[in-house]
Amino acid sequence: MNGFSRIMRYFKVLPLLPEKGGEIFGQIRSEFQKKTGISDSALKKHAIDMILASEAICHGMIFVYNDKIYEKLAEFSELKIEKWID
Numbered sequence: 001m002n003g004f005s006r007i008m009r010y011f012k013v014l015p016l017l018p019e020k021g022g023e024i025f026g027q028i029r030s031e032f033q034k035k036t037g038i039s040d041s042a043l044k045k046h047a048i049d050m051i052l053a054s055e056a057i058c059h060g061m062i063f064v065y066n067d068k069i070y071e072k073l074a075e076f077s078e079l080k081i082e083k084w085i086d
Contacts (some may be wrong), residue, residue, distance in 0.1 A: 003044070005057050012019055014055070014059050014061075016026065016055060017055065017058045017059075019057050020030075020058050021051070021057075021058045022054075022056045024054035024058060024077075025050055025051055025054040026056050028050050028053060028054055028073055028076075028077050029043065029047075030038075031077065032073065032076075032078045034073065035072070035075075035076060036072070046069055049067065049069050049070065049073070050073065053073045054072065056079060057077065057078050057079055060066075060074070060079045061080070062081065062082050063079060063080065063081050063082070064081075064082050065081055065082075065083055065085055066083060066084070066085045077086070
């Protein structure tokens with residue numbers, strides 16, 4: 001068994017929930033753009049951040065982060081966050 005397989009024994013991979021997650025993603029994206037005034041082109045670089053946040057919300061999970069965008073997303077969504085690194 002290789003190192004990756006040994007580590008993955010301790011993690012549960014959750015399925016993506018495209019219908020619910022997509023709806024939440026759209027809400028987060030729209031609110032983020034309204035609150036920050038960010039352009040559409042600049043918003044694209046944060047798409048994966050918003051996908052991860054929306055899936056965390058779907059699964060009722062706490063999102064562990066080290067990027068300030070998640071603090072902003074948590075201000076106007078149901079995203080629960082914890083920062084483990086300063």
